[in-house]
Amino acid sequence: MERIRRLAPDTVAAPGYLLRGSEGNLIDVLNSQLVLLLSGQPRTGKTWIAREIASALQMAGFEVRVGQHVDEAERFLTEAAGGERLYLLDDPLGSREPLPGASASLATLRGLIGRIPRNRRLIVAQSEPVLLQATHQPSIENCSLGTHGWVVVGGLTHDLALAVWSRASEVHSVPNDLRRRLEALIMDGEELRDVGAITYLAQIHAQLPPNASDAEIIRQARSDAFDFVVQLAEKGPAYESLLRAVALATTNSTGASDTELSFIINGGDEEPGLVPELGVWSFSGDTPPLPQYGVEPSFTEDQMAALNALQRRRVVDEVGDLTLFSHPYLRAGAQALLRGDTRHMREQVKAQTTRGSHVFPIACRLRLRGTCSGCDHCCL
Numbered sequence: 511m512e513r514i515r516r517l518a519p520d521t522v523a524a525p526g527y528l529l530r531g532s533e534g535n536l537i538d539v540l541n542s543q544l545v546l547l548l549s550g551q552p553r554t555g556k557t558w559i560a561r562e563i564a565s566a567l568q569m570a571g572f573e574v575r576v577g578q579h580v581d582e583a584e585r586f587l588t589e590a591a592g593g594e595r596l597y598l599l600d601d602p603l604g605s606r607e608p609l610p611g612a613s614a615s616l617a618t619l620r621g622l623i624g625r626i627p628r629n630r631r632l633i634v635a636q637s638e639p640v641l642l643q644a645t646h647q648p649s650i651e652n653c654s655l656g657t658h659g660w661v662v663v664g665g666l667t668h669d670l671a672l673a674v675w676s677r678a679s680e681v682h683s684v685p686n687d688l689r690r691r692l693e694a695l696i697m698d699g700e701e702l703r704d705v706g707a708i709t710y711l712a713q714i715h716a717q718l719p720p721n722a723s724d725a726e727i728i729r730q731a732r733s734d735a736f737d738f739v740v741q742l743a744e745k746g747p748a749y750e751s752l753l754r755a756v757a758l759a760t761t762n763s764t765g766a767s768d769t770e771l772s773f774i775i776n777g778g779d780e781e782p783g784l785v786p787e788l789g790v791w792s793f794s795g796d797t798p799p800l801p802q803y804g805v806e807p808s809f810t811e812d813q814m815a816a817l818n819a820l821q822r823r824r825v826v827d828e829v830g831d832l833t834l835f836s837h838p839y840l841r842a843g844a845q846a847l848l849r850g851d852t853r854h855m856r857e858q859v860k861a862q863t864t865r866g867s868h869v870f871p872i873a874c875r876l877r878l879r880g881t882c883s884g885c886d887h888c889c890l
Contacts, residue, residue, distance in 0.1 A: 522574050522598065523565035524558045526677050528670060536563055536661065540633065543658060544626045548635045549650055550663035551837045552735075553706025556635040557600050559663060564598045564633055572596045572631065580615045584622045587630045596631040603644045605637055606738045607823055612644045620655050638662070639824030639836055665703030671696045674705055678712035688715055695724060701762070701838060707731040728842070735843030742825065743847060748812040749820070750847065751775045754859065756826060756833060757844035758866035765832030768817075773807035774865045 540546040540563065548556045561576070568574045575586055576598045583597040602619065603612040619634070626632055638650055641660070645653045650660050666674060675696060679689045692711070696702050702711075711731040718730055743750035755774040759766035809817065817833070820826045827836045835841040848859050 521565050522561050522568060522576055524561040526681065527558060527562045528673050528677065529562075530559065530666075530670060533559070533562060533566070537566055539661070540567075540631055544628070544631055545623050545655075545658050546631075546633045547655065547658055547660045548633070548663055549638045549641055549653075549660040551639070551704070552606070552637055552839050553704045553710075554663045554665060555705035556637075556663045558705055560598050560600070560633045560635040564596055567594075567596050567631060570594075574598065576600060578602050580618045580622065583632065584618060587622065587626055587632060594629045594631075596633065599632070599634045599636075601637055601640070602634065603636055604640045606640065608640055608644045612640075616644055623655050623658060636660075642824050643822055665700075666705065666708075668697055671703055671708060674708050675702075675712070678709045679715075682712040682715065684712055684715045688718070692727070695727065701728045702731060704839070707839070710734060728838075729845055732839045732842030733846065735839045736846040737843075739840065739843035739847060742820070742823075745819075746812065746816070748810070748816040751858075751862070752813055752816050752820065753844045754847050754862055755866070756835060757841060757848060758862060760834040760841070762835070762838045762841060765827075765829050765834035767832055768809065769803070769807055771833065772809045772813070773803065774862050775813060776810070777807055777865045 536546060536548075536559070546560075546563065548560055550556050564574050564576070572594045573592065574596045575582075577583065578600055580599065580602050583599050583602075586597050587595060599619075602615055603609060609615070623632065641653055642648070642650070647653050650662060653660060665671075672693060675689075675692055678684075679692070684692075692702070696708075702708055708731070711727070714730065714733075718727060722730070739753060743753055752771065752775065755771045756766065759770050759774055817826070821828065821833075824836050825840055826833050835844065848863070
């Protein structure tokens with residue numbers, strides 16, 4: 511028995527995996543169609559689920575490999591030698607933005623899906639923003655590969671998020687008071703619903719500042735997004751200013767208009783949120799007027815190009831005529847840009863923050879609209 515254990519391949523299962531309840535149906539799809547396509551926002555657990563399903567077939571006798579290269583998957587699955595095989599392609603088009611040659615890889619993947627032998631299986635786990643950018647499509651429903659659609663992996667339920675936190679906090683020896691604090695945050699809000707954020711927070715819990723606020727804890731849970739956002743900001747001043755403005759002017763569920771964003775970036779000494787006006791505002795009736803501008807703010811050509819590029823990369827989304835980050839993970843990374851590394855940068859951040867406070871004055875406009883979701887713009 512010991513010899514068998516030594517010779518057996520290492521399991522591809524994700525350590526500490528917790529069943530979501532959909533695994534059986536996904537295995538049925540894979541066995542009937544030979545292909546399973548998983549997508550979703552970053553850190554929702556696509557690879558986690560894909561590895562669990564692959565491990566189930568591994569235990570049934572399939573030879574399993576995991577990689578990122580479509581060409582390697584094609585050779586492994588189509589060569590005549592060998593028996594039952596499964597290949598798990600993990601973000602073959604790129605994890606945060608499309609890799610060079612993503613279009614060619616997508617074309618190869620389309621061709622491979624139609625040539626998989628009956629004793630072979632393919633699982634693809636691909637980040638949704640990258641998939642949409644690589645296919646130039648507006649929604650996941652338009653990204654089918656032949657007759658195969660993508661299964662979208664969403665956030666965890668309250669109960670499953672609590673279970674993930676319980677296991678991760680035990681593994682990483684999180685103090686009991688912080689464990690209970692996070693349990694309350696998970697139960698009372700919608701911020702901590704992705705596997706990646708919860709497990710990452712358990713790993714770096716010792717880095718939390720003493721007496722951290724709820725907002726600071728949530729930002730820390732997504733702090734690994736900062737590296738990606740820095741890469742975007744380094745593309746030029748227009749990118750950096752725009753990322754900061756969206757971080758200042760939006761929540762995870764409420765966007766900002768082009769006028770608001772361009773004022774935060776380019777506005778002068780105007781205070782449009784503080785227009786003198788006599789009257790009474792009723793919190794149960796009509797909302798107060800929106801900010802008034804002497805001269806309507808607008809983007810420069812560079813800023814408009816940066817906004818279009820961020821939309822193509824699915825970093826930000828358009829909801830009607832409003833812009834907001836496509837995922838809280840990205841907003842948390844952009845919020846870190848508000849720190850400013852140099853005196854000049856801190857002055858820029860201060861100016862933008864001041865203009866942001868005029869767009870979102872003391873009685874925050876989101877609260878007056880009745881759409882406040884607990885943002886960081888005010889302390890009411």
